Amino acid sequence: MAKDPVRVLVTGAAGQIGYALVPMIARGIMLGADQPVILHMLDIPPAAEALNGVKMELVDAAFPLLKGVVATTDAVEACTGVNIAVMVGGFPRKEGMERKDVMSKNVSIYKSQAAALEQHAAPNCKVLVVANPANTNALILKEFAPSIPAKNITCLTRLDHNRALGQISERLNVPVSDVKNVIIWGNHSSTQYPDVNHATVKTPSGDKPVRELVKDDAWLNEEFITTVQQRGAAIIKARKLSSALSAASSACDHIRDWVLDTPEGTWVSMGVYSDGSYNVPAGLMYSFPVACKKGEWTIVQGLPIDEFSRKKMDATAEELSEEKSLAYSCLS
Numbered sequence: 001m002a003k004d005p006v007r008v009l010v011t012g013a014a015g016q017i018g019y020a021l022v023p024m025i026a027r028g029i030m031l032g033a034d035q036p037v038i039l040h041m042l043d044i045p046p047a048a049e050a051l052n053g054v055k056m057e058l059v060d061a062a063f064p065l066l067k068g069v070v071a072t073t074d075a076v077e078a079c080t081g082v083n084i085a086v087m088v089g090g091f092p093r094k095e096g097m098e099r100k101d102v103m104s105k106n107v108s109i110y111k112s113q114a115a116a117l118e119q120h121a122a123p124n125c126k127v128l129v130v131a132n133p134a135n136t137n138a139l140i141l142k143e144f145a146p147s148i149p150a151k152n153i154t155c156l157t158r159l160d161h162n163r164a165l166g167q168i169s170e171r172l173n174v175p176v177s178d179v180k181n182v183i184i185w186g187n188h189s190s191t192q193y194p195d196v197n198h199a200t201v202k203t204p205s206g207d208k209p210v211r212e213l214v215k216d217d218a219w220l221n222e223e224f225i226t227t228v229q230q231r232g233a234a235i236i237k238a239r240k241l242s243s244a245l246s247a248a249s250s251a252c253d254h255i256r257d258w259v260l261d262t263p264e265g266t267w268v269s270m271g272v273y274s275d276g277s278y279n280v281p282a283g284l285m286y287s288f289p290v291a292c293k294k295g296e297w298t299i300v301q302g303l304p305i306d307e308f309s310r311k312k313m314d315a316t317a318e319e320l321s322e323e324k325s326l327a328y329s330c331l332s
């Protein structure tokens, strides 16, 4: 029997990530090749005409799984009945700007959209915040939508996770699909800590630790980390626009794994509401290693943390605490 359609909201759908993301969703890349979808697309009035153009292209592409499109500038209409909300709308970082600079423009958007989601989304709606500052926007959304369970609100660090896999794959000249279990700890910012201490590569003689294969701790502890931390800025420098196709693809990976499970023995990175695991202060939206089963993520527990990692995990937590205070000061 055919499945009922799932309603997926994409905010900022007339923007660059939106333009890459909506066809991926309509093709089944986010929710599976047998899952019909109805797309809800929200943007602001100045982008209404462009949004309508995206809707026209979705019709023209004749996607078999796409059962309907709502394109609107009304947040209530956009949020009504949605099962999944991918929050991309906001003001992006431009060359030379730090994520802090985009804070005040974005947190007020997330406060008001929290209310629309809380009141109008389907029960148990899963939320992924992509727009920067992603962790803090997600935290504000959580704080101002108290009836949505905290575990349903997440932010995107899967792009950073995938960037880390990509760097290891290139360095070792192995397929990226053979590399797994890197971790992004903390903030989606240049203080994030990409950790390879538990990552492995599939080889003909079994899974081997990345450190053993790379045999260059200096590279792993310095250049690898800064390359991943600074990748967003490097893309902006090269394209004069921030990452879009990789961000869209990673957003699909994030939701797909959350809804359809991570493979046994594999974890991914997601920004989630901290419960104090790994001595990360509770109450921050912090990226952890998570495994997903039956639509629920759980933080992978018990990984040994060395002193080098501890310092980096604490530094990114510190930045998130500062962002949280700054966000509240922007709202007051």
Ligand SMILES: NC(=O)C1=CN([C@@H]2O[C@H](COP(=O)(O)OP(=O)(O)OC[C@H]3O[C@@H](n4cnc5c(N)ncnc54)[C@H](O)[C@@H]3O)[C@@H](O)[C@H]2O)C=CC1
Binding pocket: 011, 012, 013, 014, 015, 016, 017, 018, 042, 043, 044, 047, 088, 089, 090, 091, 092, 093, 109, 129, 130, 131, 132, 133, 134, 156, 157, 159, 160, 188, 242, 243, 244, 247
């Ligand atoms: N977490 C991550 O890994 C990544 C996050 N980003 C962030 O994603 C966001 C989107 O990036 P792009 O698509 O490149 O930006 P963009 O500027 O091309 O698109 C943003 C869209 O949001 C719309 N928008 C603005 N305010 C809105 C509101 N209140 N409600 C609904 N829509 C609204 C704009 O009109 C625009 O169409 C940015 O904040 C960017 O920094 C980008 C790459 C990776």
Ligand SMILES: O=C([O-])CC(=O)C(=O)O
Binding pocket: 092, 093, 132, 159, 231, 232, 233, 235, 236, 242, 243
């Ligand atoms: O760096 C930016 O502003 C865009 C982004 O979040 C990324 O590419 O990781």
